[in-house]
Amino acid sequence: MAEPQEQSKSALKKAEKQAKMAAAKAEKAAKTATLPVVGGAAKKGGDSKEIIGITVSKETDFPQWYQELVIKAELVEYYSEEKEHVEGFAPELAWVTKAAHLTEKLAEEEVLQILELYAGVYEQLLAVPVVRGRKTENEKFAGGYWTSTCEAYIPTNGRGIQGATSHALGQNFSKMFDIIVEDPEKKGDKIHVWQNSWGLSTRVIGVMVMLHGDDKGLVLPPRVSKIQAIIIPVGITAKMSPEDKDTHMKRVDEIRASLKSAKVRVDVDSREGYTPGFKFADWEMKGVPLRLEFGPKDAANSVVSYARRDTGAKGAIPIDELVTQVPALLQTIQQDLYNKADEAYKSHRLQLTEWEKVVPALDSRNVVLIPFCEEPPCEERIKEMTKSEHGGEVGPDGRQLPSMGMKSLCIPFEQPQGLVQGETKCLNPECGKLAKSWTMFGRSY
Numbered sequence: 001m002a003e004p005q006e007q008s009k010s011a012l013k014k015a016e017k018q019a020k021m022a023a024a025k026a027e028k029a030a031k032t033a034t035l036p037v038v039g040g041a042a043k044k045g046g047d048s049k050e051i052i053g054i055t056v057s058k059e060t061d062f063p064q065w066y067q068e069l070v071i072k073a074e075l076v077e078y079y080s081e082e083k084e085h086v087e088g089f090a091p092e093l094a095w096v097t098k099a100a101h102l103t104e105k106l107a108e109e110e111v112l113q114i115l116e117l118y119a120g121v122y123e124q125l126l127a128v129p130v131v132r133g134r135k136t137e138n139e140k141f142a143g144g145y146w147t148s149t150c151e152a153y154i155p156t157n158g159r160g161i162q163g164a165t166s167h168a169l170g171q172n173f174s175k176m177f178d179i180i181v182e183d184p185e186k187k188g189d190k191i192h193v194w195q196n197s198w199g200l201s202t203r204v205i206g207v208m209v210m211l212h213g214d215d216k217g218l219v220l221p222p223r224v225s226k227i228q229a230i231i232i233p234v235g236i237t238a239k240m241s242p243e244d245k246d247t248h249m250k251r252v253d254e255i256r257a258s259l260k261s262a263k264v265r266v267d268v269d270s271r272e273g274y275t276p277g278f279k280f281a282d283w284e285m286k287g288v289p290l291r292l293e294f295g296p297k298d299a300a301n302s303v304v305s306y307a308r309r310d311t312g313a314k315g316a317i318p319i320d321e322l323v324t325q326v327p328a329l330l331q332t333i334q335q336d337l338y339n340k341a342d343e344a345y346k347s348h349r350l351q352l353t354e355w356e357k358v359v360p361a362l363d364s365r366n367v368v369l370i371p372f373c374e375e376p377p378c379e380e381r382i383k384e385m386t387k388s389e390h391g392g393e394v395g396p397d398g399r400q401l402p403s404m405g406m407k408s409l410c411i412p413f414e415q416p417q418g419l420v421q422g423e424t425k426c427l428n429p430e431c432g433k434l435a436k437s438w439t440m441f442g443r444s445y
């Protein structure tokens with residue numbers, strides 16, 4: 001049961017498919033031309049033109065940035081491991097589950113429990129804030145009863161993106177296929193079960209990549225990063241005696257072991273023949289949250305130098321405090337990533353009561369909350385009416401404006417103040433019906 005009404009798959013899937021080709025093309029271009037390189041580094045001793053960085057900036061060419069990042073941060077394997085997908089579902093849909101309940105109330109409780117689990121994956125693990133709510137009739141799971149959803153936001157292009165959905169199917173399918181159980185209250189009576197269905201897709205990875213990544217590559221939240229801290233030995237010169245080098249590397253290994261004992265997922269980059277600068281850029285591209293540098297100077301001061309991937313902030317930690325300070329720093333990075341994204345989402349979620357402000361708000365990369373009648377024909381009209389006449393033109397920030405109309409993202413469970421039932425009208429000026437809720441609309445994937 002794929003979601004036929006969902007149009008949002010195409011953009012991400014297309015980007016993933018084209019990624020390899022585009023990256024190869026970009027690399028070729030970078031070698032033959034003198035393109036400005038963002039976040040790049042040259043390999044020591046090798047071809048000085050060898051580029052590992054992304055050749056465009058996230059702000060100026062988001063689609064190209066995403067395509068290159070997927071390749072260069074070696075994310076492609078995530079996407080290509082999805083061959084064995086559930087028959088009939090979109091390939092990106094990784095886990096699908098169904099359940100049956102005796103009553104509507106029990107079914108509803110579960111729908112919301114599952115939604116909360118999914119929201120937790122986004123917020124607690126991926127540091128991606130989401131708005132929880134209910135889909136409109138137009139956007140709900142076709143044939144279902146109602147659909148709950150959590151919706152994320154990509155500040156770079158101002159688009160909403162559906163995070164995950166959890167559906168109440170109601171009794172529609174159990175009546176269709178006569179799925180019944182004995183009524184435990186009334187012997188002999190039969191009940192058509194209340195069914196639910198939910199699924200989480202690998203889109204979670206795409207949302208995280210698009211949200212946190214920067215011109216140097218991937219930025220992984222510590223909780224989901226396979227390697228949380230990478231130790232890079234520095235200052236090891238040809239002049240160093242083999243004994244001194246050996247002693248230094250032993251201390252590096254002690255640092256690794258103590259961090260491992262503190263449950264930090266840590267590794268050492270002891271590759272020979274690469275400059276520290278190359279290694280820095282390489283691990284930045286892969287998004288490892290914390291870089292730890294250890295050189296003879298650090299050893300003399302009994303400290304380890306660090307650099308945060310998310311902010312670039314640098315500092316030093318005394319070796320005997322590593323086991324407490326590194327986990328604390330990883331926690332701070334996790335929280336800061338979330339806070340930054342949350343601030344961006346909140347400041348770009350505009351509550352509007354004037355129709356004239358809707359399209360300019362979309363053009364300024366916002367999503368909007370508007371009083372809405374929740375009627376499907378009205379939603380169709382809103383989509384038509386909000387297609388920007390400036391689509392394709394270059395906006396004030398030098399980037400092309402999209403022409404796409406807005407669709408409803410969700411009816412948030414947490415409703416803002418200011419809507420008077422029986423009084424406030426739907427914001428669509430052609431509609432005239434009463435508004436039922438503040439509904440979140442936006443251009444979306």
Ligand SMILES: [Zn+2]
Nearest residue numbers: 373378426431
């Ligand atoms: Zn309306």
